[in-house]
Structures are given as structure tokens and as C-alpha cells.
Amino acid sequence: MKQNHASAIDRFDLFTLVFDILISIVGGIIVNRLIPILKEKFIRAQLWGYDLNKRNSKEVKIAESQGVIAAGIFLILMFIMIAIVFSEHLHPLSDFPHNKFIEYLAALLSICCMVLLGFADDVLDLRWSVKLLLPLIASLPLLLVYFANYHSTTIILPKPVRPLLGHQWNLGILYYAYMSMVSVFCTNAINILAGVNGLEVGQSIVIASSILMFNLVELQGSCSEEHLFSLYFMIPFIGCTFPILLRNWCPAQIFVGDTLCYFSGMTFAVVGILGHFSKTMLLFFIPQIANFLLSIPQLFHFIPCPRHRLPRLNPELNKLNPSEVEFKKKDLKPLGWLMLRFFSAIKCVRYREYKMHDNEVMIATTNFTIINTVLCWAGPLHEATLTQILLLIQIIFGTALPFFIRYYLVKFFYDS
């Protein structure tokens, strides 16, 4: 069914790439124009918020959910791109590559569903269970497409474990479960590493750039078609989200909303799964994985979780301190206590005990996110500096380290 072209990209692919870049620039300009035009409409629709980490926080209404503008233009660009990519087959004698076409359609369907969910979440403020369940359902078409086009669920095991476990495993249905989990993880991972101006969209653009570089490197390899597929998505993604970054950068003129987090998460999941580099793509999520692991005690309520875990402003210094959550020591279950001690020992959180006047022993701990961890280490920071450090972490551990693992360390685990 699937034809593996051993050849690299041809002239038509180059043409579509150039076209993709051009319409992405146009798309970015349109997003940039639309934001101020639509601002009043968003504020009138109650889609606005205060920037809590500013001195004049209660004075300015900032439009929320601006990610939906980027996502809308992205979808339009991709519809045009599909028409261009398949235009070489647009004469009746050509054999239309249905198997390639379903990948684009399924990818856009999953993305569009998550944009709809994200926007509904911003407007209606949905429950957590919905946020976990819907990406699972939205990934169904992806799994079917994977089945239709590849249905190989065999993974090659790393060399060190081969004497024990064999050369390869057929994961079967577990592989589909894994792909669903990737969708759920990606769509939510960016949303929980959030709360500082420019961070959600900044990390999304760093991840997209990492994927883009990886695709460019692999474009000369044997799977050029899959990486071309991913490039067609990543270029407009960066084009449409870049104006969002400019205006979401500290001090933010706009907020991105859950829409942007779900939109970018699903876009990455889709290209990772259908481009056959989901493992490499998860490497680009190392900071998000670290943040998720660190968040587990609060996400699963071993330790109380306040509604917002974003840093707290010290108005005198105009700098951010880690935010804290306080609770009675006796309310902490043994597992929660263990987690608190563990993450405190590896310096991810900082806690202190104190006594109330009624002799009740209280615990105050910094919240369990890497944003607060950075603030624990680097003291009070200006918001822009904090974002810069977090994006630097993203570049070091989410770009440089993965490339090192993928192109150097991998030699020790797999045959080239």
C-alpha cells in the first residue's frame, strides 16, 4: 500500500516548500493584523483577564484565547496547502495517492477538534475529565489512519536489553494505546507549564523549531515523505503563532488561552505520530515531561492544589517569587509526605513548617511546577527574565539534549 520512495525530495516538493513558507509569512501578517481588529470583540464576549503579575494588574483588561486566531488562520493555510500538495495529481490520468491524502485529512481533523475543544474550554471553562477524554477521542482517526497506512506495531529494542528481551517486540494494541497517550499528553503538557507571559507560545515555538530542524536533517533520508509532511505543518504553525508570541511577551498585550495549548499540543502529536517520529518528538518534550512528573503530587491531589499555581508578584521589587500552598500537616497522607520530602531533597520545591497560635502544625510549600523551581533557585526574578530562563531550559533540554541523544547517544543503543 505505502510506497517508500528511497529518493529524496524532488523539484515539486521544493516548490511546495517555498509556497508553504510564503503563505506562512502572509498568514503571520494576517494574524498580526487581526489581533488588534478583533480585540474589542473578545473583550465584549467576556474573553479577557487581568494580568495578575503586574503592578497595575486590575487596570487593564487583556484579551484572552487569542490562540484561536492563530489556529483559524493555520487551518485555512493548511486547506490551501493540501490543495497545492495534491495539485500534481490533479489531472484525470494521475493515480491519486489516497493513502497520503488521508494523513492530511486525519491530521487536520484531530487538530480542528482540539481547537474547538480549546475554544469551548476558554469560553465555558470545562472540567478536567473532559480535557483528558476528548483528546483521546480526537486521536481515533489518527489511529485508524496509522492502521490503514502502516499497521506495524513492532518496536526495535535497544541493544543493551536484547540478550534478555530479544531483538524486537510486537506491541500490538499497546502501540495504539501509546499513540493515544501521546495525543493526550501533548495536548495537556503545554497547558500545565503555563502562567507566565510568553511561556506557552514561546515553548510551542521552540518545540516546533526543534521538530522543523529535525525534519530538515532527515529530509535527505529514506523517510523524506513523512518529514515533508511534518514540515508542511510546522512552517505555517510557526508563521501563525509568531505574532502571538510578540504580543504575549512580557508585558503581555494578549493572552493565548487554552486554545493555543491544545492547538499546538495536538499539532505536535499529529506530526509525531503520522511522521513516525513520536519517540524523538517526546524528547523535545523533556521539560514538559519533567514538569508533568513534578506536578503529579498536586495534579493527583496527594498535596493540595490551588486553582492557580503561577508565581506571585512582589510589588516593591516588581519581581516574581514562587507561589506557595499552605495546609495542615496532619492532613497530609504518608504518600504525600514522601513526595514532599523527595522533591524537596532534589531541590524542586522548598517547604517550611510553622505553628499556628492554636498549636496546629502547618506546612507551606512552593507549588510543584518547574516555574516555581526556577524561582526557588534563582531568587526573585523579573517576569521577562523568568520566561527567558524557562525558554533557555526548553532550548537546552528540549532541543540540544534531544539532538545529542538522537544523533550521538543513539549509536550505543541501536544499530544505525
Place this chain on the structure above:
Amino acid sequence: MKQNHASAIDRFDLFTLVFDILISIVGGIIVNRLIPILKEKFIRAQLWGYDLNKRNSKEVKIAESQGVIAAGIFLILMFIMIAIVFSEHLHPLSDFPHNKFIEYLAALLSICCMVLLGFADDVLDLRWSVKLLLPLIASLPLLLVYFANYHSTTIILPKPVRPLLGHQWNLGILYYAYMSMVSVFCTNAINILAGVNGLEVGQSIVIASSILMFNLVELQGSCSEEHLFSLYFMIPFIGCTFPILLRNWCPAQIFVGDTLCYFSGMTFAVVGILGHFSKTMLLFFIPQIANFLLSIPQLFHFIPCPRHRLPRLNPELNKLNPSEVEFKKKDLKPLGWLMLRFFSAIKCVRYREYKMHDNEVMIATTNFTIINTVLCWAGPLHEATLTQILLLIQIIFGTALPFFIRYYLVKFFYDS
């Protein structure tokens, strides 16, 4: 590419149909449950309105855009349906029918895009140009799929004109333009025949039922696969929108929003185009076409168009009168005057001239919609009676007449 099964449906198709009916019932129950649960969230998100045609209109906040609940559950049901429909090919030796699969994906992609647009329109109140442009772009994947699977753009001409114009015409690119126009028309046609409790969703369900009956009749024919495809969409559509009708019926507890109009319009366009019965489907839109033709003078501003054209309540009788628009006679261009005289002559509108105290000649005319036309003819009506009459018109001219044309009159124009 496309295999035409001469056979009718097989046992697996019957199984999927039964499964479709079952999950549609479950979906309907879920929508029915979700409406009261989500009501507060919608009102808190400013998605509410007053029911202007009630005596106590300013007392009750009614949740708007409830169509998004039906659309969301519909999309989830369809994702499950896709998995079931293609489950017979879910063993590695089976030849996966990519050409069939792209139809489902493109259909859902177009529908999902229009739901997103509709919801954004409800929240942000978008401009008219957007409402015309976006369905055009959302129909691009449909056109590509049509090209990939059929790329026949030849139409058979009716017998009476054959001596002059020949037996068939190849419309080429015009046929694609026609399909785009069908998408744009369907998504907007239901939205402009609106404004009375239960009408938008009522007419959608009548149209869906007409399509469903037509599909059932044709299921034994040579194109059973296309009609099965349409059935898989229509059954969950009716299942998910029926609870909306129950609660939107006069006196309305909920409003449906533009979301429902775009959602149902695009769903019908999609099955009509990909099911190859777009001409028959347009017959089911005869009342909407009549309403569109009647609306042209106001839509294109030959005659002034107020923001709302819905009927006006007579609070003493608790009955509805046609709404009017007033303007200076001298502001009317000749073409506008001609249209006013024409539609008045065929009794679609009623107008009167009168003099202001400064001797300015004014015209007051009922608004140009078939809702107001019915009120011109049948005098003041209770809102529920008005909806019943309009749905009766839909059943007579949008169901009975099309079936008469399609199965009786057609003999005189085409060979069977």
C-alpha cells in the same frame, strides 16, 4: 479507482446501521442530560439572550448556542462510527479502502470547521463576509475528495432541451464551483430562515428526515454505498438535535445559536456532495431557496435591512405580527422600488405609504422573509402555531414536493 458495487447492503452494513441507531439514541440522551448541566456555564460565559417574542421577555436569561452541545456529541459519535464502519478491514490482510475512508474524514473535517466557525460567530459576532468566505474554504477538502474519487463533472441534460443543447455537458471546473456554492448556500440558508422558537432546529430535522427517507429508498439501488454513507451521518444528526428541538420549542428554554445552523447546513452539504445527490438535496431546501430569493432585496440592501427581521409580539393578544422596516420613499432606488412592487404583487410582503408632518413620504413594508409572509396571510398567530405552519410548509414543499419531483416528474425529463 471507485468500485461500484451493484449489490445492495450486506449483513455487516445492517449491523453498523443498527449500531448507528443505538449510539444515536445514547447520544441524544447525553445531549439531553448535558443541556441543564452546562446551562449555568453558558450564561456565565455571556452566551445568553432574551426571548423577544415573550411577554416576560426581559425576565428570563435563555442560554444561547446550545447547538454546540449537539455538534460536539455528534462529532464524538461519528468518530466512533468511523472506527466501527472500517472495523471489518481491521485485520492486516484486508485491503483497506482508502478511497472510502477519505470521504468520512473530509466530511467530518468540513463539519468540524463549520462548528468551530459557528461557535466563534456566536461568541465573537463575526462579520457577514467571514460567514460567506469560510464555508468556501471549508469545502476545499470536499472538492479534493470529489476529485480524487470521481472526477466526473459531466451532467446529463433533461430530455426537452437535448435537441438544442445535446445529451450531456462536461461542466469541468464549473461543477466544482457549483459544489462550493452548495456548501456556502446550505450553511447560510438555515441561518436566515430563523428567529422563531423551534424553527432552525425544526427545519433541520425535517430536512435530515427527508434525506434519511431518500437514502432508505435508494439503499436498494446501484449506489447503496453512497446512501449508506449519508445514513451514517443523518441518524446521529437526528439523534443529537432532537433533544435540542424539545427544549427550543415554544416557549424556548434554550436557543440554538448560529452553531446549529452552520453545523446542520454543512452536514447536509457534505452528504449531498459526497453522496452524489446534491441536486435532490437542493430540492429539500425549496423553502430555504424561496426564503433566500425573497430575502435578496434586503440582503443586498436594495431595501433597508434592520438587524433583526423576526416577527413582533402583540403583547395584548400574545400573538405575533409581521415586523416592518420604515424608510423615506425618496431613498429607494428604482431597482428597490421594482422589487418592492414585485414581491408585493405576489403577496410576499405588504407595504403602505404615509406622510410625515414635514410632508416627507415614508414607506413601511413587512420584512422580506417567508416567516413574515405567513404572518401577512394568516394574521396574528401564536408563536407555536407559526412554527407549526412553517414546519408544515417545510414538509409539503421540502419533503413531499421533492419526492414527487424526484420519483414522478423526473420521468418526463430523464430516462429512468
